[in-house]
Amino acid sequence: MxxxxxxxxxxxxxxxxxxxxxxxxxxxxxxxxxxxxxxxxxxxVMQAVKAAEQHIVETQESKTYLSLAGDAAFLDTMRDLLLGGAVPASRVAAVGTPGGTAAVRQICELIRRAHAQATVWISAQTWPNHSPLIAAAGLPTRPYRYLDPESGALDRAGLLADLEEISAGDVVLLHGCCHNPTGVDPTPQDWAEIAALLDRRGAVPFVDMAYQGFGAGLDADAGGLRHLAARLPEILVAASCSKNFGLYRERVGLAMAIVPEGQRARLAGTLAGLSRRAFAFPPDHGGRVVSTILGDARLRHIWQVELYEMRDxxxxxxxxxxxxxxxxxxxxxxxxxxxxxxxxxxxxxxxxxxxxxxxxxxxxxxxxxxxxxxxxxxxxxxxxxxxxxxxxx
Ligand SMILES: Cc1ncc(COP(=O)(O)O)c(C=O)c1O
The missing domain is CATH 3.90.1150.10 (Aspartate Aminotransferase, domain 1)
Structure with missing residues (x-):
C-alpha cells in the first residue's frame, strides 16, 4: 500500500x-x-502561566469532555482581547483549535463549505505554512504585493492595486500584526484603506493574529482587526496563543467568524461540526491557562508585564x-x-x-x-x- x-x-x-x-x-x-x-x-514558561497552572491543578475537579467549541471562558476572554468590544458578542462565533495552525486550517474548511469558488489572497511574503494549509482545504491562492524590498516598508500602492482585482466572495488573508516574515505592518491609515477596498469589492478579510502584544501593544496590535470588524459585515479570524502566552506545545488557538446579527448560531454550529470531523474537542489545558490569566486582574497584570518585556x-x-x-x-x-x-x-x-x-x-x-x-x-x-x-x- x-x-x-x-x-x-x-x-x-x-x-x-x-x-x-x-x-x-x-x-x-x-x-x-x-x-x-x-x-x-x-x-x-511565563510566571503568569505557572501561577495559572498551579491554580488549575488545585481546583480542577474533572477532565470530562466539554462542548465541541471548548471552554466558553477561553473563547469569551479571547474574543474580548482580540476585538475589544468592536462588535457585539452576538455577532461572534468561535471554537477552540489546537493552535493557530488548526485555526487557519479550520477557517479554510469553513470558506470552502460556504463558497468553494473563493480564492484566498495571500501576501507575497507570508508564513510558509499558509499556502499548504489553504491548499489542503482545496482552495486556490493568489499573491498580493506586500513588502517593498528597496525600503523594507509596506508596498502600499502595490498591495492596493493588486487587491483591486479581487472578486466578490474572495478572501484576503492579512496578518493582524507583526507580519511573519517581514515585520512590516499596515498603519492605521493603511488598514482603513484596505477595509474600504474590501468593503467596496465585497471581499472577506481573514485575519491571522499570532503575535498580539509583540508590536505596539495589545490594543494597538488589534487595531486593524477591530477596524475591519467595525466596518465590514463578515470577518474571519485565526488566533494563536503560542507566542504571547508562551504556550507553544500546549496548542492553544481559536477560529472565529464575525457575521451579521442572526447568523451566529449557524456559524458556531458549522465550526463545531468541522471540529468534530478534524479533531473533535480542542485541547483544554492551555486555553484554561489563558482564561485563568485574562480573567484575573493580578495574573493579567503579571502576564502583560512579561509579554512587554519580551516585546521590548x-x-x-x-x-x-x-x-x-x-x-x-x-x-x-x-x-x-x-x-x-x-x-x-x-x-x-x-x-x-x-x-x-x-x-x-x-x-x-x-x-x-x-x-x-x-x-x-x-x-x-x-x-x-x-x-x-x-x-x-
Ligand atoms: C503567522 C502565523 N500564523 C499562525 C501561526 C501558528 O502558530 P501555532 O499553530 O503554533 O499556534 C504562526 C506560528 O508561527 C504564525 O507565525
Missing part, C-alpha cells in the same frame, strides 16, 4: 533545526525557528542590529530593521550569502533571509553584523 508514497519533503524550518542541532561549533547562532528566546537563549527585548535587538550594521557597513540601508516590529525580518541576502553565513560563521537563518530577532543577544548582534558585512563585501 505504501510503496508508491512519495518521499516526504522535509519542511525548511525543521531541516534547519536539525542542521543546527548537528553543528558542533560553540558560537553557532540560531535565527531560524520562530520562538521567543531570552538573553540566555531560553524559552521559559526583541525591539532592543532590532535597534542593536541596525546600529551594528550601520557601523560595520557605513550604510543606512539596514535602518528598516529597527523600524519593523515583531520577531521577524527578511534580510536582503542572496542564497549564496545565507549559505556562507551558515558555513563560515555558524549563523542559521531561513533560505529567504528570514531571521528571528529574538534569537539574538548582546554577544551575537555584533557577530551577525560583522559576518553580514563580510559576506556583503
Amino acid at each position: 505504501f510503496e508508491t508514497l512519495p518521499d516526504p519533503k522535509l519542511d525548511g524550518i525543521i531541516a534547519l533545526m536539525q542542521a543546527f542541532a548537528e553543528d558542533p561549533r560553540l558560537g553557532k547562532v540560531d535565527l531560524g525557528v520562530g520562538v521567543y528566546r531570552d538573553e540566555a537563549g531560553r524559552t521559559p 527585548r526583541v525591539a532592543a535587538n532590532r535597534r542593536g542590529l541596525a546600529d551594528a550594521l550601520r557601523a560595520e557597513t557605513g550604510s543606512d540601508q539596514f535602518g528598516f530593521i529597527a523600524a519593523q516590529q515583531g520577531m521577524f525580518s527578511l534580510l536582503p541576502l542572496s542564497p549564496e550569502q545565507i549559505e556562507r553565513l551558515r558555513a563560515e560563521h555558524g549563523i542559521y537563518m531561513l533560505g529567504d533571509g528570514r531571521v528571528n530577532m529574538a534569537g539574538l543577544n548582546a554577544q551575537s548582534v555584533p557577530v551577525l553584523a560583522q559576518a553580514m558585512a563580510q559576506v556583503l563585501r
Whole structure:
C-alpha cells in the first residue's frame, strides 16, 4: 500500500533545526525557528502561566469532555482581547483549535463549505505554512504585493492595486500584526484603506493574529482587526496563543467568524461540526491557562508585564542590529530593521550569502533571509553584523 508514497519533503524550518542541532561549533547562532528566546537563549514558561497552572491543578475537579467549541471562558476572554468590544458578542462565533495552525486550517474548511469558488489572497511574503494549509482545504491562492524590498516598508500602492482585482466572495488573508516574515505592518491609515477596498469589492478579510502584544501593544496590535470588524459585515479570524502566552506545545488557538446579527448560531454550529470531523474537542489545558490569566486582574497584570518585556527585548535587538550594521557597513540601508516590529525580518541576502553565513560563521537563518530577532543577544548582534558585512563585501 505504501510503496508508491512519495518521499516526504522535509519542511525548511525543521531541516534547519536539525542542521543546527548537528553543528558542533560553540558560537553557532540560531535565527531560524520562530520562538521567543531570552538573553540566555531560553524559552521559559511565563510566571503568569505557572501561577495559572498551579491554580488549575488545585481546583480542577474533572477532565470530562466539554462542548465541541471548548471552554466558553477561553473563547469569551479571547474574543474580548482580540476585538475589544468592536462588535457585539452576538455577532461572534468561535471554537477552540489546537493552535493557530488548526485555526487557519479550520477557517479554510469553513470558506470552502460556504463558497468553494473563493480564492484566498495571500501576501507575497507570508508564513510558509499558509499556502499548504489553504491548499489542503482545496482552495486556490493568489499573491498580493506586500513588502517593498528597496525600503523594507509596506508596498502600499502595490498591495492596493493588486487587491483591486479581487472578486466578490474572495478572501484576503492579512496578518493582524507583526507580519511573519517581514515585520512590516499596515498603519492605521493603511488598514482603513484596505477595509474600504474590501468593503467596496465585497471581499472577506481573514485575519491571522499570532503575535498580539509583540508590536505596539495589545490594543494597538488589534487595531486593524477591530477596524475591519467595525466596518465590514463578515470577518474571519485565526488566533494563536503560542507566542504571547508562551504556550507553544500546549496548542492553544481559536477560529472565529464575525457575521451579521442572526447568523451566529449557524456559524458556531458549522465550526463545531468541522471540529468534530478534524479533531473533535480542542485541547483544554492551555486555553484554561489563558482564561485563568485574562480573567484575573493580578495574573493579567503579571502576564502583560512579561509579554512587554519580551516585546521590548526583541525591539532592543532590532535597534542593536541596525546600529551594528550601520557601523560595520557605513550604510543606512539596514535602518528598516529597527523600524519593523515583531520577531521577524527578511534580510536582503542572496542564497549564496545565507549559505556562507551558515558555513563560515555558524549563523542559521531561513533560505529567504528570514531571521528571528529574538534569537539574538548582546554577544551575537555584533557577530551577525560583522559576518553580514563580510559576506556583503
Ligand atoms: C503567522 C502565523 N500564523 C499562525 C501561526 C501558528 O502558530 P501555532 O499553530 O503554533 O499556534 C504562526 C506560528 O508561527 C504564525 O507565525
